[in-house]
Amino acid sequence: xxxxxxxxxxxxxxxxxxxxxxxxxxxxxxxxxxxxxxxxxxxxxxxxxxxxxxxxxxxxxxxxxxxxxxxxxxxxxxxxxxxxxxxxxxxxxxxxxxxxxxxxxxxxxxxxxxxxxxxxxxxxxxxxxxxxxxxxxxxxxxxxxxxxxxxxxxxxxxxxxxxxxxxxxxxxxxxxxxxxxxxxxxxxxxxxxxxxxxxxxxxxxxxxxxxxxxxxxxxxxxxxxxxxxxxxxxxxxxxxxxxxxxxxxxxxxxxxxxxxxxxxxxxxxxxxxxxxxxxxxxxxxxxxxxxxxxxxxxxxxxxxxxxxxxxxxxxxxxxxxxxxxxxxxxxxxxxxxxxxxxxxxxxxxxxxxxxxxxxxxxxxxxxxxxxxxxxxxx
Numbered sequence: 408x409x410x411x412x413x414x415x416x417x418x419x420x421x422x423x424x425x426x427x428x429x430x431x432x433x434x435x436x437x438x439x440x441x442x443x444x445x446x447x448x449x450x451x452x453x454x455x456x457x458x459x460x461x462x463x464x465x466x467x468x469x470x471x472x473x474x475x476x477x478x479x480x481x482x483x484x485x486x487x488x489x490x491x492x493x494x495x496x497x498x499x500x501x502x503x504x505x506x507x508x509x510x511x512x513x514x515x516x517x518x519x520x521x522x523x524x525x526x527x528x529x530x531x532x533x534x535x536x537x538x539x540x541x542x543x544x545x546x547x548x549x550x551x552x553x554x555x556x557x558x559x560x561x562x563x564x565x566x567x568x569x570x571x572x573x574x575x576x577x578x579x580x581x582x583x584x585x586x587x588x589x590x591x592x593x594x595x596x597x598x599x600x601x602x603x604x605x606x607x608x609x610x611x612x613x614x615x616x617x618x619x620x621x622x623x624x625x626x627x628x629x630x631x632x633x634x635x636x637x638x639x640x641x642x643x644x645x646x647x648x649x650x651x652x653x654x655x656x657x658x659x660x661x662x663x664x665x666x667x668x669x670x671x672x673x674x675x676x677x678x679x680x681x682x683x684x685x686x687x688x689x690x691x692x693x694x695x696x697x698x699x700x701x702x703x704x705x706x707x708x709x710x711x712x713x714x715x716x717x718x719x720x721x722x723x724x725x726x727x728x729x730x731x732x733x734x735x736x737x738x739x740x741x742x743x744x745x746x747x748x749x750x751x752x753x754x755x756x757x758x759x760x761x762x763x764x765x766x767x768x769x770x771x772x773x774x775x776x777x778x779x780x781x782x783x784x785x
Contacts, residue, residue, distance in 0.1 A: 408437060408438050408439065408489045408491060408777060408778075409438075409441070409487070409488070409489045409490045410438055410439065410440050410441070410489060410490065410491045410492075410777060410780060411440075411441050411442075411443065411484065411487055411489035411491070411492045411493070411507075411512075412426060412430075412440060412443070412492075412493050412494075412495065413443050413480075413492060413493070413494045413495070413499045413502075413506075413507075414442065414443070414444055414445070414494070414495040414496060414499050414504030415444070415445050415446060415495070415496040415497070415498045415499045416444055416445065416446040416447060416449055416451070417442075417444045417447070417448055417449030417451040417452050417455070417462070417464075418449040418450060418643075419449075419450055419452070419612075419643060419670065420639075420733055421520065421577075421693075421694065421696075422495055422496055422518075422520040422611065423449070423451050423495075424451075425453055425457060425520075425554070425577050425578075425696060425714055425748040426495055427454060428578060428580070428766055429770055429773050430455060430458055430769075431458055432766060432767060432770040433773070433774065434774060434775055435486070437774070438774065438777065439475075439697075440460050440585075440691075441460065441461045441487060441489065442455055442460060442461070442462040442463070442651045442671050443462075443463055443464070443480070443483065443503075443534070444462070444463070444464040444465065445464075445465050445467045445498060445499055445502060445503070445624075446464065446465070446466070446467050446468075446469075446567075447464050447466065448463075448464045448682065453755045454456065456718045458759065460667075463483075463562070465479060465483075465504075470532075470656070472502060474754050475734045477502060477505075477506065477551060478564055479507045480503070480506045481506045481510050481537055482504065482507055483512065484507055484509075484510035484512060485510045489512060490514060490781055491512075491514040491515075491516065491692065491777050491780050491784075492506075492507040492512050492514065492515050492516070492625055493515075493517075493518060493552075494515070494516070494517050494548075495515045495518040495520070496518070497521075497533060497536045497537055497540055498536055498779050500517040500518070500519075500540050500548070501536055501539055501540050501543065501548075501638050501690060503517045504517060504543070504547040504548055505543070505547060507567070508547055511652055513549070513784040514549060514553070514711055514780045514783070515547060515548045515549060515780075516548055516549065516552060516776065516777075516779050516780050517537060517540070517544070517547075517548040517550075517551045517552065518551075518552050518553075518554075519551060519552070519553045519554065519558050519559070519562055519567075519692070520553075520554050520558070520691070520692050520693075521558060522555060522557045522558035522561050522690060522691060522712070522713040522714075523694050532581070533667045533713060534781065535615035537562075538565070541562070541565045541566035542567070542749050543780075544567045544568040544571065545568050545606060547569060548568075548644075549780055549783050549784060550571050550573060550744060550774055550776065550779065550783070551567060551570065551572045551573070552574075552575055553572055553573070553574050553575075553692075554571055554575065554576060554577055554642070554692050554693040555576065555692040555693040555713050555714035555717075556574050556714055556717070557692065557713045558570070558692040558693070558712065558713065558714075559572045559574055559782045560570045563622075566758060568714070575772045575773060575776065576714070576763070576764055576769060577693045577695055577698060577764065577769065578698075578764050578765060578767075578768070578769025578770065579695075579698040579699060579760050579764050579765065579766055580702075581702050581757070581761055581766075582718065582742070583675055583680060583732070584675050584698075584699045584702035584703050585675075585679070585702060585704075585757075585778050586679060586703055586704040586753070586757070587675070587676065587679040587703070587705060588613045588679075589654065589779070590609075590673075590675070590676035590679040590680060591679050591680045593676065593680075594677060594679075594680035595680055597731040598636050598639065598666050598702055599763070603693065604635060604636070605633060605635060605636040605637070605682055606611045606638075606680065606681045606682050606683075607626070607629070607636060607637070607638050607639070607681065607682065607683050607684075607685055607738055608638075608640070608641075608677065608678070608680075608681035608683070608685065608700070609622050609638070609639075609640045609641070609684070609685050609686070609687065609706075610641050610642055610677065610678070610684070610688075610696045610699075610700075611642045611645075611688075611696060612642040612643040612644055612645070613642065613643065613644030613645050613649060614621060614644075615689070616689050616690045617642075617687070617688050617689075617691070618687040618688055618689050618710075618729075619640065619645070619655065619687070620644075620651070620652075620655045621651055621687045621729065621731045622638075622640075622654050622685060622687040622731075622733040622734075622776035623652075623655040623658070623659040623661065624648040624655075624659060624729040624735075625685070625687065625732070625735040625738065626638050626656075626659050626661045626664075626665070626735075627658070627659030627661055628731070628732055628735035628736075629735045629738050629739055630659070630661045630664060630737075631659060631660075632739050633739060634743060636742065637664045637666065638661060638664055638665045638666065639665075639666045639668065639680075639681060640652075640665070640666070640667050640668065641667075641669065641670070641674070641677055642666040642669075642670060643669075643670045644669075645667050645668065645669055645670075646667050646668070646669035647725045649665055649667070652667060653667075663751070674699065675699070675703065678696075678699050678700045678702075678703040679703045679704075679705070681700070681705055681750075682742055683705065683706055683707070683708060683738055683741045683742060684696065684697070684700035684705050684706075684707045684708075685707070685708050685709075685734060685738060686707060686708070686709040686710060686715060687710060687723075687731065687734060688709075688710055688712050688713075689712065689727075689728055689729070689734070690712050690713065691712045691713035691714075691715055692714065693713060693714050693718070694709075694713065694715060694718070697709065697715060697718045697719060698718060698760050698764050700756075701718075701719075701722060701723075701756035701757060701759060701760045702753065702756075702760045702761075704753035704755070704756055704757045705756065705758070706719075706722055706723040706724075706741055706749075706752045706753065706756050707710050707719050707722075707724075707735060707756075708724045708725075708727070708737040708738050708741065709723065709724070709725055709726070709729045710725075710726055710727065710730070710734070711725050711726065711727055712728050713730070715765060718764070720754040721742070721755070722752060722755045722759050723732075723752075723756070724737035724740065724741065729754055732773060733738055738781065
């Protein structure tokens with residue numbers, strides 16, 4: 408079966424990394440994948456190409472789509488003649504789905520990876536694309552894959568065709584994300600802190616939805632209770648050149664205790680180095696960082712957005728969205744646990760990922776999704 412993936416872009420992000428994981432484990436005896444980015448190739452394109460998978464870019468610019476670019480995409484689809492087209496993210500769902508239909512492909516599947524469409528957190532242009540997707544969801548896609556139950560519900564309320572929605576969670580490689588004492592020591596040496604220094608992590612790109620400013624509010628509260636605690640942040644735009652973050656850390660009184668590392672390619676080591684991972688987000692669908700941390704045996708404290716509470720289960724703590732005092736209290740609670748309690752929680756966190764979100768089982772659900780798409784198209 409020839410599957411054509413159409414995605415908005417291939418920069419590092421949760422959706423893009425999940426696509427990479429799916430591509431890396433897809434049964435290549437049964438499926439032949441090809442990837443098209445609507446915009447640029449981005450840093451993930453070489454990693455996809457290294458899997459022996461063709462990857463190309465249309466070169467569309469942000470803003471109103473250029474009709475010449477759109478019809479170039481249609482021609483590409485006609486030339487490639489895939490059995491299934493699977494689009495990822497709103498702009499790709501709309502443009503890639505329409506292009507696939509014009510190219511004569513009926514086995515079209517969409518992919519939804521967002522669960523917060525609040526006006527103050529989501530650009531007007533994105534919300535406009537979502538409305539168009541809702542209108543066309545009745546006839547463009549045969550199936551719509553959502554990475555979380557919360558995202559499914561939000562989009563049904565927006566007008567998406569409910570009967571077409573299926574939920575397949577994100578998946579995690581337990582051989583790559585695992586407890587690693589050597590990595591813990593190495594990262595802490597890099598940060599200039601002791602092995603037993605309480606370390607709270609926040610991993611994710613700089614974005615209003617991620618609420619890094621709120622995280623520093625919680626860090627300030629925690630610092631007054633546990634002045635020896637440190638905070639490590641990583642992700643695109645998370646570095647010392649980010650004036651807003653530096654000011655937030657300074658206001659909270661934790662600038663000297665904070666480490667802003669920017670975009671990293673050693674996330675498994677970073678995850679294994681922290682004692683607790685925080686998620687202060689206003690909106691998520693299925694945040695990858697939670698499963699990655701839990702696979703490393705790291706408990707998480709999360710705001711109750713998207714499927715975060717479901718992912719964590721009874722292995723961490725959940726607070727209301729925006730409750731940074733609650734976030735600080737929950738972080739303190741986990742950091743103060745006795746060593747034996749920490750060990751038990753660590754084991755439960757990793758076991759939950761193994762039971763519900765192991766990447767091999769998740770990819771099999773994707774493969775079933777493609778078989779269903781093709782069967783229904785026929």
